[in-house]
Amino acid sequence: MRKFGVVLLLLLLAACETNPVTGRKQFIVVSEDQAITSSSQAYVQMLQPYQQKGKLDNDPALTARIVAITERLIPPAIAYRPETKDWDWSVKVIDDPKTVNAWCMAGGKMAFYSGLALTLKATDDEIAQVMGHEIAHALAKHQTEQMSRAMATQLGVNAIAILTDARYAKMAQQAASAAAMVAIDLPNSRDAESEADRIGIELAAKAGYDPAAAVTLWQKMAQVSGSAGKSDFLSTHPAPEKRMEALAALGPQMMPYYQDKSPRPVYKLKPQPLVAPAK
Numbered sequence: 001m002r003k004f005g006v007v008l009l010l011l012l013l014a015a016c017e018t019n020p021v022t023g024r025k026q027f028i029v030v031s032e033d034q035a036i037t038s039s040s041q042a043y044v045q046m047l048q049p050y051q052q053k054g055k056l057d058n059d060p061a062l063t064a065r066i067v068a069i070t071e072r073l074i075p076p077a078i079a080y081r082p083e084t085k086d087w088d089w090s091v092k093v094i095d096d097p098k099t100v101n102a103w104c105m106a107g108g109k110m111a112f113y114s115g116l117a118l119t120l121k122a123t124d125d126e127i128a129q130v131m132g133h134e135i136a137h138a139l140a141k142h143q144t145e146q147m148s149r150a151m152a153t154q155l156g157v158n159a160i161a162i163l164t165d166a167r168y169a170k171m172a173q174q175a176a177s178a179a180a181m182v183a184i185d186l187p188n189s190r191d192a193e194s195e196a197d198r199i200g201i202e203l204a205a206k207a208g209y210d211p212a213a214a215v216t217l218w219q220k221m222a223q224v225s226g227s228a229g230k231s232d233f234l235s236t237h238p239a240p241e242k243r244m245e246a247l248a249a250l251g252p253q254m255m256p257y258y259q260d261k262s263p264r265p266v267y268k269l270k271p272q273p274l275v276a277p278a279k
Contacts, residue, residue: 019141021080022195026145035144036107040088043109044274047092051274055095059114063093066112067269069128069209074108074267076206077135080199084108084139090272091131100224104134106143120220125204125213132207133200140199142192197243201250205257208264214247 017028030038050056057063070091078085089108099113100120116122116130137143201214 021140021199024191024195026141027148028141028144029148030144032106032141032144035141035147036087038147039105039107039109039143043090043105043111047094047111047274050094050096056274057093058095059093062114062117065117065124066091066093066127066131069124069207070110070131071266071269072207072209072264073128073132073135073203074269075265076203077139078267079206080139080203088272089267089269091269092274100221102130102134104131104138104143106138106141106147108135108138110134119224120217122217122220123213125210126217126220128204128207128209129200129214129217132202132204132209133196135203136196136199137192140192140195142196145192193243194246197247198250201247201254202257205254206260208258211251211254211258214251215244218244218247 017026018024019026047056070089074089087108089110091110091112094111094113096113097115097118099115101113102111102116104110110131112127112131117127120126122130197214201211204214205211
């Protein structure tokens, strides 16, 4: 128990990191590489039930639309963090008309629920704001931060994750994968949401999408509040008036990016089977 206490103390002392993108101090006990590996496994676990029911990428028109928007958002994301060019970027469209949601895991693993497009009657500009916002969470290591919080609530898991005892290796990996899934449903802090708003609207503008859509998107979100599915976007992304005011204020700053006549680069996503990475 004494060793366990020492490990936890050292863990907490080493847990504060400065984010290279935002400059904010973050509680991090999970490395981004570990978060990416765990997220890749969690991604498969979360999406396989939809695939088995034939509800994954089953609308060619909507899938093509979401893929095309995402392919324009990834290049400015890579410009933010050049090392993300090596991420295994992927986006899947879930056929769930009652769920207004989207997310991006560590490492660029994304999902978009059809309800977001159908319920909101979302334009491409508005969808770009959603996906840009979610990509921004990954760029700013917000899921890694959320995973760290989720794992820190499990007494013993923190120590297990850094011990080399082979008996605990499988348990630690299972805990990390579970934390990756939990992190998707956890609300982000106000600071994290503000960071994702700021980065996301810029990514969208640089990809050629109208910054004004950030405000119309949240106006639509507010209108459907309470009528969406259990995992709706608003449950983890509350939309107070001040948030819309902040986005409206950011709009004019983003217009030069949006009005730029330079060619918009595209990152071609490769079709990927839903297979868990080798352990």
